[in-house]
Amino acid sequence: MICKDRVVIVTGAGRGLGRAHALEFARQGAKVVVNDLGVSLSGEGGSDAPAQRVVEEIRALGGEAVAEGSDIATDAGAQRLVATALETFGRLDVLVNNAGFLRDRMLVNLSEEEWDAVMRVHLKGHFLPLKHAGLHWRAESKAGRRPDARVINTSSGAGLLGSVGQGNYSAAKAGIVGLTLVASAELGRYGVTVNAIAPAARTRMTEQVFAATMAAPEEGAFDAMAPENVSPLVAWLGSAESKDVTGRVFEVEGGRICVMEGFRHGPSTDRGARWDAAELGPEIGGLLKEAARSEPVYGA
Numbered sequence: 001m002i003c004k005d006r007v008v009i010v011t012g013a014g015r016g017l018g019r020a021h022a023l024e025f026a027r028q029g030a031k032v033v034v035n036d037l038g039v040s041l042s043g044e045g046g047s048d049a050p051a052q053r054v055v056e057e058i059r060a061l062g063g064e065a066v067a068e069g070s071d072i073a074t075d076a077g078a079q080r081l082v083a084t085a086l087e088t089f090g091r092l093d094v095l096v097n098n099a100g101f102l103r104d105r106m107l108v109n110l111s112e113e114e115w116d117a118v119m120r121v122h123l124k125g126h127f128l129p130l131k132h133a134g135l136h137w138r139a140e141s142k143a144g145r146r147p148d149a150r151v152i153n154t155s156s157g158a159g160l161l162g163s164v165g166q167g168n169y170s171a172a173k174a175g176i177v178g179l180t181l182v183a184s185a186e187l188g189r190y191g192v193t194v195n196a197i198a199p200a201a202r203t204r205m206t207e208q209v210f211a212a213t214m215a216a217p218e219e220g221a222f223d224a225m226a227p228e229n230v231s232p233l234v235a236w237l238g239s240a241e242s243k244d245v246t247g248r249v250f251e252v253e254g255g256r257i258c259v260m261e262g263f264r265h266g267p268s269t270d271r272g273a274r275w276d277a278a279e280l281g282p283e284i285g286g287l288l289k290e291a292a293r294s295e296p297v298y299g300a
Protein backbone atom coordinates (compact mmCIF):
# COMPACT_ATOMS: atom_id res chain seq x y z
CA MET A 1 0.00 0.00 0.00
CA ILE A 2 2.63 2.52 -1.05
CA CYS A 3 -0.04 5.08 -2.05
CA LYS A 4 -2.34 4.72 0.96
CA ASP A 5 -4.92 7.57 1.05
CA ARG A 6 -3.28 9.46 -1.80
CA VAL A 7 -5.74 10.97 -4.29
CA VAL A 8 -4.87 10.20 -7.89
CA ILE A 9 -6.24 11.38 -11.22
CA VAL A 10 -5.62 9.10 -14.20
CA THR A 11 -6.69 10.51 -17.58
CA GLY A 12 -7.88 8.05 -20.23
CA ALA A 13 -8.33 5.42 -17.50
CA GLY A 14 -11.31 3.65 -19.06
CA ARG A 15 -9.15 1.24 -21.03
CA GLY A 16 -5.67 -0.05 -21.74
CA LEU A 17 -2.77 1.39 -19.77
CA GLY A 18 -4.83 4.02 -17.93
CA ARG A 19 -7.22 1.35 -16.60
CA ALA A 20 -4.26 -0.75 -15.43
CA HIS A 21 -2.74 2.31 -13.66
CA ALA A 22 -6.06 3.16 -11.97
CA LEU A 23 -6.46 -0.41 -10.67
CA GLU A 24 -2.85 -0.54 -9.46
CA PHE A 25 -3.21 2.77 -7.60
CA ALA A 26 -6.39 1.42 -5.97
CA ARG A 27 -4.52 -1.77 -4.94
CA GLN A 28 -1.84 0.49 -3.45
CA GLY A 29 -4.48 2.22 -1.28
CA ALA A 30 -5.13 5.35 -3.37
CA LYS A 31 -8.49 6.98 -4.13
CA VAL A 32 -8.82 7.33 -7.88
CA VAL A 33 -10.50 9.77 -10.26
CA VAL A 34 -11.06 7.68 -13.38
CA ASN A 35 -11.21 10.12 -16.28
CA ASP A 36 -12.22 8.93 -19.74
CA LEU A 37 -14.11 10.42 -22.65
CA GLY A 38 -14.81 6.95 -24.03
CA VAL A 39 -13.77 7.75 -27.59
CA SER A 40 -12.74 5.40 -30.41
CA LEU A 41 -9.11 4.61 -31.23
CA SER A 42 -9.07 7.58 -33.63
CA GLY A 43 -10.80 9.88 -31.11
CA GLU A 44 -14.41 9.77 -32.37
CA GLY A 45 -17.66 9.34 -30.44
CA GLY A 46 -17.82 9.26 -26.66
CA SER A 47 -19.29 7.18 -23.83
CA ASP A 48 -19.33 7.13 -20.02
CA ALA A 49 -19.28 3.33 -19.96
CA PRO A 50 -15.50 2.61 -19.94
CA ALA A 51 -14.77 4.95 -16.98
CA GLN A 52 -17.82 3.68 -15.11
CA ARG A 53 -16.72 0.03 -15.58
CA VAL A 54 -13.28 0.76 -14.11
CA VAL A 55 -14.86 2.52 -11.13
CA GLU A 56 -16.97 -0.61 -10.54
CA GLU A 57 -13.86 -2.82 -10.77
CA ILE A 58 -12.10 -0.63 -8.17
CA ARG A 59 -15.12 -0.71 -5.86
CA ALA A 60 -15.24 -4.49 -6.21
CA LEU A 61 -11.64 -4.56 -4.91
CA GLY A 62 -12.83 -2.56 -1.90
CA GLY A 63 -11.31 0.68 -3.21
CA GLU A 64 -12.67 4.20 -3.71
CA ALA A 65 -13.07 5.76 -7.14
CA VAL A 66 -15.16 8.23 -9.09
CA ALA A 67 -15.79 8.41 -12.84
CA GLU A 68 -15.15 11.68 -14.67
CA GLY A 69 -15.98 12.28 -18.32
CA SER A 70 -14.24 15.53 -19.29
CA ASP A 71 -12.25 16.12 -22.44
CA ILE A 72 -8.82 16.75 -20.94
CA ALA A 73 -7.72 18.78 -23.95
CA THR A 74 -10.10 21.64 -23.07
CA ASP A 75 -9.42 24.23 -20.39
CA ALA A 76 -12.88 23.79 -18.84
CA GLY A 77 -12.55 19.99 -18.92
CA ALA A 78 -9.13 20.00 -17.24
CA GLN A 79 -10.38 22.45 -14.61
CA ARG A 80 -13.45 20.27 -13.94
CA LEU A 81 -11.25 17.19 -13.61
CA VAL A 82 -9.08 18.76 -10.90
CA ALA A 83 -12.20 20.16 -9.17
CA THR A 84 -13.75 16.65 -9.13
CA ALA A 85 -10.75 15.27 -7.22
CA LEU A 86 -10.93 18.12 -4.69
CA GLU A 87 -14.72 18.01 -4.28
CA THR A 88 -14.95 14.21 -4.05
CA PHE A 89 -11.86 13.34 -2.03
CA GLY A 90 -10.77 16.70 -0.57
CA ARG A 91 -7.24 16.72 -1.97
CA LEU A 92 -5.05 15.89 -4.96
CA ASP A 93 -1.65 14.17 -4.75
CA VAL A 94 -0.99 12.61 -8.15
CA LEU A 95 -1.85 13.41 -11.76
CA VAL A 96 -1.21 10.72 -14.37
CA ASN A 97 -1.55 12.16 -17.88
CA ASN A 98 -2.29 9.21 -20.14
CA ALA A 99 -5.29 9.86 -22.43
CA GLY A 100 -4.85 10.03 -26.18
CA PHE A 101 -5.55 8.56 -29.58
CA LEU A 102 -3.88 7.99 -32.94
CA ARG A 103 -4.34 9.16 -36.53
CA ASP A 104 -1.40 7.50 -38.25
CA ARG A 105 -0.29 8.39 -41.80
CA MET A 106 2.90 8.98 -43.72
CA LEU A 107 3.79 12.69 -43.59
CA VAL A 108 2.93 13.38 -47.21
CA ASN A 109 -0.59 12.01 -46.63
CA LEU A 110 -1.13 13.56 -43.19
CA SER A 111 -3.91 16.17 -43.22
CA GLU A 112 -3.88 19.37 -41.21
CA GLU A 113 -6.90 18.08 -39.26
CA GLU A 114 -5.12 14.80 -38.39
CA TRP A 115 -2.06 16.76 -37.28
CA ASP A 116 -4.11 19.12 -35.10
CA ALA A 117 -6.26 16.41 -33.51
CA VAL A 118 -3.28 14.34 -32.34
CA MET A 119 -1.22 17.33 -31.19
CA ARG A 120 -4.26 18.58 -29.32
CA VAL A 121 -5.20 15.43 -27.44
CA HIS A 122 -1.67 14.46 -26.39
CA LEU A 123 0.22 17.73 -26.02
CA LYS A 124 -2.56 20.12 -24.99
CA GLY A 125 -4.18 17.19 -23.14
CA HIS A 126 -1.04 16.99 -20.99
CA PHE A 127 -0.55 20.74 -20.58
CA LEU A 128 -4.04 21.68 -19.34
CA PRO A 129 -4.49 19.10 -16.53
CA LEU A 130 -0.87 19.82 -15.51
CA LYS A 131 -1.60 23.55 -15.41
CA HIS A 132 -4.76 23.22 -13.30
CA ALA A 133 -3.21 20.68 -10.92
CA GLY A 134 -0.14 22.97 -10.70
CA LEU A 135 -2.32 25.99 -9.85
CA HIS A 136 -3.90 24.02 -7.00
CA TRP A 137 -0.52 22.85 -5.67
CA ARG A 138 0.92 26.37 -5.87
CA ALA A 139 -2.03 27.68 -3.84
CA GLU A 140 -1.56 24.89 -1.28
CA SER A 141 2.14 25.66 -1.00
CA LYS A 142 1.47 29.40 -0.57
CA ALA A 143 -1.09 28.61 2.15
CA GLY A 144 1.65 26.81 4.08
CA ARG A 145 0.48 23.26 3.23
CA ARG A 146 3.45 22.06 1.18
CA PRO A 147 2.29 19.36 -1.25
CA ASP A 148 4.13 16.07 -1.74
CA ALA A 149 2.70 15.76 -5.21
CA ARG A 150 3.53 13.88 -8.40
CA VAL A 151 2.87 14.18 -12.11
CA ILE A 152 3.52 11.23 -14.39
CA ASN A 153 3.31 12.06 -18.09
CA THR A 154 3.06 9.57 -20.94
CA SER A 155 5.52 9.91 -23.77
CA SER A 156 6.38 7.07 -26.15
CA GLY A 157 9.29 5.45 -27.93
CA ALA A 158 7.80 7.25 -30.95
CA GLY A 159 8.54 10.58 -29.28
CA LEU A 160 12.04 9.60 -28.15
CA LEU A 161 13.34 7.84 -31.27
CA GLY A 162 10.70 8.63 -33.93
CA SER A 163 8.25 6.23 -35.59
CA VAL A 164 7.53 5.92 -39.30
CA GLY A 165 3.90 6.77 -40.14
CA GLN A 166 3.43 8.65 -36.84
CA GLY A 167 4.80 12.16 -37.52
CA ASN A 168 1.98 13.89 -35.62
CA TYR A 169 2.11 11.44 -32.68
CA SER A 170 5.93 11.44 -32.50
CA ALA A 171 6.02 15.26 -32.46
CA ALA A 172 3.39 15.40 -29.69
CA LYS A 173 5.14 12.72 -27.62
CA ALA A 174 8.53 14.46 -28.02
CA GLY A 175 6.80 17.70 -26.95
CA ILE A 176 5.62 15.93 -23.79
CA VAL A 177 9.26 15.27 -22.86
CA GLY A 178 10.08 18.99 -23.19
CA LEU A 179 6.98 19.86 -21.15
CA THR A 180 8.03 17.34 -18.47
CA LEU A 181 11.48 18.97 -18.14
CA VAL A 182 10.02 22.47 -17.80
CA ALA A 183 7.27 21.39 -15.39
CA SER A 184 9.80 19.56 -13.25
CA ALA A 185 11.95 22.70 -13.01
CA GLU A 186 9.00 25.07 -12.41
CA LEU A 187 6.91 23.01 -9.97
CA GLY A 188 9.72 21.61 -7.81
CA ARG A 189 9.50 24.65 -5.51
CA TYR A 190 5.89 23.70 -4.65
CA GLY A 191 6.78 20.12 -3.70
CA VAL A 192 5.79 18.58 -7.04
CA THR A 193 7.89 16.10 -9.03
CA VAL A 194 7.25 15.56 -12.74
CA ASN A 195 8.45 12.51 -14.67
CA ALA A 196 7.48 10.74 -17.87
CA ILE A 197 7.19 7.15 -19.01
CA ALA A 198 7.55 5.66 -22.48
CA PRO A 199 5.52 2.46 -22.14
CA ALA A 200 4.93 -0.48 -24.44
CA ALA A 201 2.00 -2.84 -23.96
CA ARG A 202 -0.73 -4.65 -25.82
CA THR A 203 -3.81 -2.36 -25.92
CA ARG A 204 -6.22 -1.53 -28.72
CA MET A 205 -3.63 1.08 -29.76
CA THR A 206 -0.94 -1.53 -30.46
CA GLU A 207 -2.90 -4.78 -30.84
CA GLN A 208 -2.14 -5.18 -34.51
CA VAL A 209 1.57 -4.39 -34.11
CA PHE A 210 2.05 -6.92 -31.33
CA ALA A 211 -0.18 -9.56 -32.92
CA ALA A 212 2.27 -9.55 -35.83
CA THR A 213 5.44 -9.70 -33.74
CA MET A 214 4.48 -11.67 -30.63
CA ALA A 215 2.69 -14.94 -30.07
CA ALA A 216 0.39 -15.00 -27.05
CA PRO A 217 2.21 -16.48 -24.03
CA GLU A 218 1.61 -20.06 -22.98
CA GLU A 219 -0.91 -20.59 -20.21
CA GLY A 220 0.64 -19.46 -16.91
CA ALA A 221 3.74 -17.88 -18.54
CA PHE A 222 4.65 -14.21 -18.01
CA ASP A 223 2.70 -12.04 -20.45
CA ALA A 224 5.37 -9.43 -21.18
CA MET A 225 3.00 -7.22 -23.17
CA ALA A 226 0.22 -6.96 -20.55
CA PRO A 227 -0.52 -3.29 -19.72
CA GLU A 228 -0.49 -4.22 -16.00
CA ASN A 229 3.31 -4.58 -16.23
CA VAL A 230 3.73 -0.83 -16.74
CA SER A 231 1.62 0.24 -13.74
CA PRO A 232 3.86 -0.67 -10.74
CA LEU A 233 6.43 1.91 -11.91
CA VAL A 234 3.66 4.51 -12.35
CA ALA A 235 2.34 3.77 -8.83
CA TRP A 236 5.86 4.01 -7.39
CA LEU A 237 6.45 7.33 -9.18
CA GLY A 238 3.13 8.45 -7.67
CA SER A 239 4.12 7.45 -4.14
CA ALA A 240 5.84 9.53 -1.46
CA GLU A 241 8.91 7.30 -1.88
CA SER A 242 9.86 8.79 -5.28
CA LYS A 243 10.24 12.35 -3.92
CA ASP A 244 13.86 12.72 -5.12
CA VAL A 245 13.14 11.64 -8.69
CA THR A 246 12.12 14.38 -11.11
CA GLY A 247 12.60 15.39 -14.74
CA ARG A 248 13.26 11.77 -15.78
CA VAL A 249 11.96 9.61 -18.59
CA PHE A 250 11.60 5.87 -18.03
CA GLU A 251 11.04 3.35 -20.79
CA VAL A 252 8.99 0.47 -19.40
CA GLU A 253 7.84 -2.79 -20.96
CA GLY A 254 7.23 -6.22 -19.39
CA GLY A 255 9.69 -6.55 -16.51
CA ARG A 256 12.20 -4.12 -18.02
CA ILE A 257 12.66 -0.51 -16.81
CA CYS A 258 15.23 1.70 -18.55
CA VAL A 259 16.24 5.28 -17.68
CA MET A 260 16.37 7.20 -20.97
CA GLU A 261 19.35 9.52 -21.11
CA GLY A 262 17.94 11.83 -23.78
CA PHE A 263 19.75 14.72 -25.35
CA ARG A 264 23.03 15.80 -23.79
CA HIS A 265 25.91 17.91 -25.07
CA GLY A 266 28.25 15.79 -27.20
CA PRO A 267 31.48 16.60 -29.08
CA SER A 268 31.76 20.29 -29.94
CA THR A 269 34.05 22.75 -31.62
CA ASP A 270 34.45 26.50 -31.11
CA ARG A 271 36.27 28.68 -33.62
CA GLY A 272 35.94 31.75 -31.39
CA ALA A 273 34.54 33.60 -34.42
CA ARG A 274 31.93 33.03 -37.13
CA TRP A 275 32.49 29.95 -39.30
CA ASP A 276 32.81 30.15 -43.05
CA ALA A 277 30.22 27.67 -44.38
CA ALA A 278 32.78 26.25 -46.81
CA GLU A 279 35.05 25.10 -43.94
CA LEU A 280 32.32 23.22 -42.07
CA GLY A 281 32.27 19.95 -44.04
CA PRO A 282 35.37 18.34 -42.45
CA GLU A 283 34.66 19.97 -39.08
CA ILE A 284 31.14 18.54 -38.79
CA GLY A 285 32.36 15.20 -40.19
CA GLY A 286 34.94 15.03 -37.37
CA LEU A 287 32.37 15.82 -34.68
CA LEU A 288 29.93 13.22 -35.98
CA LYS A 289 32.69 10.56 -35.99
CA GLU A 290 33.25 11.21 -32.27
CA ALA A 291 29.56 11.45 -31.37
CA ALA A 292 27.36 8.55 -30.17
CA ARG A 293 25.41 7.09 -33.09
CA SER A 294 21.69 7.87 -33.32
CA GLU A 295 19.37 4.96 -32.53
CA PRO A 296 17.20 3.81 -35.45
CA VAL A 297 13.73 5.29 -35.94
CA TYR A 298 10.98 2.72 -35.21
CA GLY A 299 9.74 1.16 -38.42
CA ALA A 300 12.58 2.57 -40.56
Ligand SMILES: NC(=O)c1ccc[n+]([C@@H]2O[C@H](COP(=O)([O-])OP(=O)(O)OC[C@H]3O[C@@H](n4cnc5c(N)ncnc54)[C@H](O)[C@@H]3O)[C@@H](O)[C@H]2O)c1
Nearest residue numbers: 012015016017037038039072098099100156200201203205
Ligand atom coordinates in the same frame (compact mmCIF):
# COMPACT_ATOMS: atom_id res chain seq x y z
N1 LIG B 1 0.08 0.85 -25.77
C1 LIG B 1 1.34 1.17 -25.98
O1 LIG B 1 2.22 0.31 -26.27
C2 LIG B 1 1.78 2.60 -25.86
C3 LIG B 1 3.10 2.91 -26.24
C4 LIG B 1 3.55 4.21 -26.06
C5 LIG B 1 2.69 5.17 -25.54
N2 LIG B 1 1.40 4.84 -25.23
C6 LIG B 1 0.55 5.90 -24.70
O2 LIG B 1 -0.12 5.42 -23.54
C7 LIG B 1 -1.36 6.10 -23.38
C8 LIG B 1 -2.49 5.09 -23.22
O3 LIG B 1 -2.62 4.36 -24.42
P1 LIG B 1 -3.35 2.95 -24.54
O4 LIG B 1 -2.48 2.10 -25.38
O5 LIG B 1 -3.80 2.50 -23.22
O6 LIG B 1 -4.60 3.39 -25.46
P2 LIG B 1 -6.20 3.17 -25.32
O7 LIG B 1 -6.78 3.61 -26.61
O8 LIG B 1 -6.46 1.76 -24.86
O9 LIG B 1 -6.63 4.16 -24.14
C9 LIG B 1 -6.65 5.54 -24.27
C10 LIG B 1 -7.88 6.09 -23.56
O10 LIG B 1 -7.86 7.52 -23.63
C11 LIG B 1 -9.20 7.96 -23.77
N3 LIG B 1 -9.22 9.33 -24.34
C12 LIG B 1 -8.89 9.69 -25.60
N4 LIG B 1 -9.05 11.01 -25.76
C13 LIG B 1 -9.48 11.51 -24.57
C14 LIG B 1 -9.79 12.82 -24.11
N5 LIG B 1 -9.71 13.88 -24.91
N6 LIG B 1 -10.19 12.97 -22.82
C15 LIG B 1 -10.29 11.90 -21.99
N7 LIG B 1 -10.01 10.63 -22.39
C16 LIG B 1 -9.61 10.44 -23.66
C17 LIG B 1 -9.86 6.94 -24.66
O11 LIG B 1 -11.27 6.94 -24.55
C18 LIG B 1 -9.19 5.64 -24.19
O12 LIG B 1 -10.00 4.95 -23.23
C19 LIG B 1 -1.50 7.00 -24.61
O13 LIG B 1 -1.03 8.30 -24.30
C20 LIG B 1 -0.57 6.34 -25.61
O14 LIG B 1 -0.14 7.24 -26.60
C21 LIG B 1 0.93 3.58 -25.38
